Amino acid sequence: MTGHTTAETPAARTTADGALVHTTVESPLGELLLVGRASDTATGGTALVSLSVPGQKGGAVVQDGWVRDDTAFTAITRQLDAYFAGALTEFDIEYAEEAGTDFQRKVWHALDSVPYGTTTTYGRLAARLGLSRVAVRALGAAIGRNPVLVVRPCHRVIGADGSLTGYAGGLDRKRRLLDLESA
Numbered sequence: 001m002t003g004h005t006t007a008e009t010p011a012a013r014t015t016a017d018g019a020l021v022h023t024t025v026e027s028p029l030g031e032l033l034l035v036g037r038a039s040d041t042a043t044g045g046t047a048l049v050s051l052s053v054p055g056q057k058g059g060a061v062v063q064d065g066w067v068r069d070d071t072a073f074t075a076i077t078r079q080l081d082a083y084f085a086g087a088l089t090e091f092d093i094e095y096a097e098e099a100g101t102d103f104q105r106k107v108w109h110a111l112d113s114v115p116y117g118t119t120t121t122y123g124r125l126a127a128r129l130g131l132s133r134v135a136v137r138a139l140g141a142a143i144g145r146n147p148v149l150v151v152r153p154c155h156r157v158i159g160a161d162g163s164l165t166g167y168a169g170g171l172d173r174k175r176r177l178l179d180l181e182s183a
Contacts, residue, residue, distance in 0.1 A: 020049060021069040022062055025077050028084050028180075029150070029173050030054040034073050035066070037096045044075025047096035051148045053169040058145060080150070086183060089116035091151045099147065107142035114156040117181045121160045144168050150177065 022035045030053055039047035052059030082088035097105055110129055114120050120128075122143075126136045146154040149169050155177040159165040167174035 020063075020066045021046065021072045022066050023068060023070045023073045023077075025073070025080065027080060029169065029176065032080070032150070033060055033062070034076060035060050036072060036076075038072075039094055039096065042094035043092055044073070046072040046076065047094040048076060048148055048151065049096045051150055053149055053173060055170065056149065057168040059168070060147070076151075083150070084180070086180065089181075093148075093151055095148055095152070100142075100145065103138065104142040104145055107139055108146055108152055111143065111146065111152050111154050111157070114153050116153075119156050119158045119178065122157055122165075123160055125157060140166055153177075156181075 020035055020037055022033060024031050024033055033050070033052045034048065035050040036046035036048050038045060050060040076093055079088055079091050079093065083091070100108065106129065107125075110125060114125075122136050122140050123133070126133070126139045129139070131139060143154045143157055144166055146152050146168070149155070155167055155174045164171050164174050164178075
């Protein structure tokens with residue numbers, strides 16, 4: 001999921017000092033907070049740092065020093081709109097890995113391989129990563145810290161019995177995303 005735009009963008013100019021940019025966009029899940037950093041390789045010039053939903057456990061909140069720049073997220077917003085309209089099944093978004101341990105990043109990258117319209121279980125994902133059964137809890141905790149909800153599909157991971165479990169954005173939103181993808 002990497003973009004290929006290299007032209008200078010408003011995001012690249014406003015964040016030359018490394019400041020984060022942000023915007024909010026309306027969605028069927030509520031107002032999304034997008035946070036990014038300028039990137040010469042990202043589609044639209046902005047690498048996504050965080051995508052949070054209202055009331056998200058551990059979600060981002062705007063900080064002093066962040067710059068509001070709605071134009072920095074035009075390409076990402078277009079993709080989100082297409083996804084929510086059922087017209088996009090795979091995002092082309094560069095992530096700026098701002099945080100997370102090596103283990104968390106390994107788990108987050110594994111989430112990207114869960115295809116649209118499908119689900120996997122915590123146990124199957126752990127097995128695919130070569131983790132022991134004991135490590136399933138750590139895998140679940142890493143999934144719960146996914147900084148880019150929706151676009152990195154942690155909502156596609158369910159319990160072994162098919163139940164909806166653990167989604168930082170709330171189980172109602174998880175159900176809505178899975179319903180959208182199964183339509």
